[in-house]
Amino acid sequence: MATIYQVSELAGVSLATVSRVMNKSTKVSEKTTKKVQEAMAQLNYRPNSIAQSLASNCTNSVGLMVTGLSGAFFGQMMAGIESTLRRAGKHVIITTGHSEETREKDGIEFLKSRNCDALIVHVEAVSDEYLIDICKGDIPIYLIGNYIEEIKENCIALDNELGGYLAATAVLEQGHRNIAYISGPVGKADAQQRLLGHQRALAQYNISDNEQYLFTGNYLDTGGRDGIKHFLDNDLPFSALVCANDEMASGAMTYAREYGLVLPRDLSVVGFDNVIFARHIHPKLTTIENPVYQMGSMAAKLVLKNIYQHNELIIEHHFKPSLVTRNSVAEQIAK
Amino acid sequence: MATIYQVSELAGVSLATVSRVMNKSTKVSEKTTKKVQEAMAQLNYRPNSIAQSLASNCTNSVGLMVTGLSGAFFGQMMAGIESTLRRAGKHVIITTGHSEETREKDGIEFLKSRNCDALIVHVEAVSDEYLIDICKGDIPIYLIGNYIEEIKENCIALDNELGGYLAATAVLEQGHRNIAYISGPVGKADAQQRLLGHQRALAQYNISDNEQYLFTGNYLDTGGRDGIKHFLDNDLPFSALVCANDEMASGAMTYAREYGLVLPRDLSVVGFDNVIFARHIHPKLTTIENPVYQMGSMAAKLVLKNIYQHNELIIEHHFKPSLVTRNSVAEQIAK
DNA sequence: TTGTAGGCGTTATCAG
DNA sequence: CTGATAACGCCTACAA
Numbered sequence: 001m002a003t004i005y006q007v008s009e010l011a012g013v014s015l016a017t018v019s020r021v022m023n024k025s026t027k028v029s030e031k032t033t034k035k036v037q038e039a040m041a042q043l044n045y046r047p048n049s050i051a052q053s054l055a056s057n058c059t060n061s062v063g064l065m066v067t068g069l070s071g072a073f074f075g076q077m078m079a080g081i082e083s084t085l086r087r088a089g090k091h092v093i094i095t096t097g098h099s100e101e102t103r104e105k106d107g108i109e110f111l112k113s114r115n116c117d118a119l120i121v122h123v124e125a126v127s128d129e130y131l132i133d134i135c136k137g138d139i140p141i142y143l144i145g146n147y148i149e150e151i152k153e154n155c156i157a158l159d160n161e162l163g164g165y166l167a168a169t170a171v172l173e174q175g176h177r178n179i180a181y182i183s184g185p186v187g188k189a190d191a192q193q194r195l196l197g198h199q200r201a202l203a204q205y206n207i208s209d210n211e212q213y214l215f216t217g218n219y220l221d222t223g224g225r226d227g228i229k230h231f232l233d234n235d236l237p238f239s240a241l242v243c244a245n246d247e248m249a250s251g252a253m254t255y256a257r258e259y260g261l262v263l264p265r266d267l268s269v270v271g272f273d274n275v276i277f278a279r280h281i282h283p284k285l286t287t288i289e290n291p292v293y294q295m296g297s298m299a300a301k302l303v304l305k306n307i308y309q310h311n312e313l314i315i316e317h318h319f320k321p322s323l324v325t326r327n328s329v330a331e332q333i334a335k
Numbered sequence: 336m337a338t339i340y341q342v343s344e345l346a347g348v349s350l351a352t353v354s355r356v357m358n359k360s361t362k363v364s365e366k367t368t369k370k371v372q373e374a375m376a377q378l379n380y381r382p383n384s385i386a387q388s389l390a391s392n393c394t395n396s397v398g399l400m401v402t403g404l405s406g407a408f409f410g411q412m413m414a415g416i417e418s419t420l421r422r423a424g425k426h427v428i429i430t431t432g433h434s435e436e437t438r439e440k441d442g443i444e445f446l447k448s449r450n451c452d453a454l455i456v457h458v459e460a461v462s463d464e465y466l467i468d469i470c471k472g473d474i475p476i477y478l479i480g481n482y483i484e485e486i487k488e489n490c491i492a493l494d495n496e497l498g499g500y501l502a503a504t505a506v507l508e509q510g511h512r513n514i515a516y517i518s519g520p521v522g523k524a525d526a527q528q529r530l531l532g533h534q535r536a537l538a539q540y541n542i543s544d545n546e547q548y549l550f551t552g553n554y555l556d557t558g559g560r561d562g563i564k565h566f567l568d569n570d571l572p573f574s575a576l577v578c579a580n581d582e583m584a585s586g587a588m589t590y591a592r593e594y595g596l597v598l599p600r601d602l603s604v605v606g607f608d609n610v611i612f613a614r615h616i617h618p619k620l621t622t623i624e625n626p627v628y629q630m631g632s633m634a635a636k637l638v639l640k641n642i643y644q645h646n647e648l649i650i651e652h653h654f655k656p657s658l659v660t661r662n663s664v665a666e667q668i669a670k
Numbered sequence: 671t672t673g674t675a676g677g678c679g680t681t682a683t684c685a686g
Numbered sequence: 687c688t689g690a691t692a693a694c695g696c697c698t699a700c701a702a
């Protein structure tokens with residue numbers, strides 16, 4: 001592997017000059033530039049990025065931690081991040097947190113140990129204090145899908161409350177009044193926000209808050225299954241089911257069908273996130289569009305702007321969900 | 336950020352000694368080891384991995400290129416790779432190839448430019464010659480889901496032919512004889528292998544090869560849709576449909592239902608890959624298990640063994656698919 | 671067992 | 687505009 005030194009020799013210039021033509025930092029005469037470029041081509045020279053990093057104290061790599069690599073949700077998010085970072089010539093180093101506190105902390109440490117220029121993380125288990133704390137640390141960290149007031153400049157988040165509200169109105173407007181809700185885990189902020197939005201919509205329709213219609217799931221299809229089982233077993237009258245994400249909606253639908261219900265005739269279902277498979281399940285799922293790809297892309301832009309001086313970029317910290325109407329909600333005729 | 340030099344000062348030893356206790360390379364007396372560790376703790380010392388890389392010519396990072404980040408298939412693959420690499424303290428740098436030749440080549444170059452110790456790639460568009468060529472290059476490259484005779488030691492692959500065979504037998508054994516097949520793109524080796532296995536199974540049942548029953552899809556749900564449309568429009572009698580992957584099976588099923596067919600009564604369907612959503616679609620898809628997670632993990636082990644001297648690891652280059660029987664295949668009574 | 675010193679391939683700060 | 691030369695933080699013979 002040729003080094004910058006050999007290039008300088010062959011071109012008959014100093015090593016500093018070679019560095020200059022690479023980085024276009026200072027002006028170099030056209031003539032010498034050409035000489036250098038020819039020498040580089042002849043030697044098939046490739047700069048050693050590690051050496052560059054050491055000398056410049058900039059690794060051109062950003063660390064990314066997500067809960068898991070599989071799963072449509074994070075796939076979209078990663079895709080958004082990777083594509084805009086890659087276009088800017090930045091490398092993304094990836095790791096997982098598995099939604100467990102120690103593993104999330106370990107993951108962040110792991111990324112830090114690699115001298116990333118910045119971190120983009122989607123955490124679920126770690127406390128806000130911890131995040132605020134490391135935000136003050138040596139390496140900048142950006143949060144996606146997580147809004148913390150104290151460090152809001154570093155956050156890209158979705159208006160989950162609005163999403164929950166929209167999901168509820170999707171069935172309310174079709175005449176449903178007995179609406180079961182399968183929520184996400186208590187500990188997760190987005191789950192709480194979605195539930196709040198749901199309750200706001202119900203209140204608007206003068207439906208009193210009823211614990212009976214609430215089940216706390218785990219964001220997995222098993223949670224949907226357990227939830228609908230719970231409602232069915234309790235002999236509750238309900239014509240609609242709103243789930244805090246698509247996985248749970250899918251699990252619930254599968255079980256409902258096994259139970260003998262015809263969808264959406266006997267039960268209307270709404271999901272959340274609009275993951276890819278939402279249109280594969282039958283009936284096609286009415287759900288809430290969660291613009292994760294764009295949010296990922298925006299998080300990447302945020303680091304480009306703050307860390308790599310792409311000052312022209314315009315940052316939008318808040319994203320709005322929207323309703324995607326498909327076939328899983330039927331009209332409910334008032335009795 | 337403290338450096339090794341400051342640690343050495345505080346501990347009252349030479350800088351080389353500090354390096355030694357970090358790397359456990361040479362023996363260091365217990366006493367000095369302790370002194371050094373205390374100094375490190377006191378200064379909250381973290382080694383600079385970039386400097387380590389430059390000096391040792393080992394970055395402890397492996398590059399990974401996949402077609403896309405979203406999608407259940409690659410998610411599983413990445414998960415397998417990341418988890419075993421992470422456990423070994425290796426960082427994974429990720430990028431995408433998008434199944435296009437130039438982008439795949441660019442992706443590999445991009446990874447190379449980062450001085451990864453090795454590359455793991457899943458390519459679809461690039462030629463075998465190209466791969467064989469870069470295998471001889473400076474940086475070791477490993478292929479997943481791609482078998483090339485000349486560099487088989489660097490490949491981790493699935494027996495796709497067997498998979499195709501198993502998928503066909505799933506319907507043949509239920510009495511189906513008129514079997515439509517939606518294949519993957521002509522250019523992809525795995526698609527060809529799956530088709531070959533399909534044809535072998537048909538031959539065993541003395542079913543003559545019939546072009547009419549073959550449609551070439553794109554591995555996306557739209558391909559499934561186009562495929563079944565094609566068969567339906569051609570007024571072919573067929574009671575079963577085998578698809579070369581689950582996405583196409585899903586697309587085909589959706590369209591079949593829109594067309595008015597009742598599944599699996601009117602049409603039995605088999606997929607391939609057993610991606611997550613295969614159990615979410617209705618009826619639950621009978622498909623071929625593709626052990627991508629394990630293959631990813633094995634690819635990671637391969638680089639651990641070859642690059643990082645984890646000699647105890649045992650490598651398995653070939654993986655076998657298996658049939659996952661669910662509810663999308665019905666028995667066909669002979670007329 | 672420990673210390674010395676040269677080098678890894680660049681960048682960056684000075685002069686010139 | 688160009689050239690020395692000192693960092694950057696660590697590893698690793700080679701010596702002691």
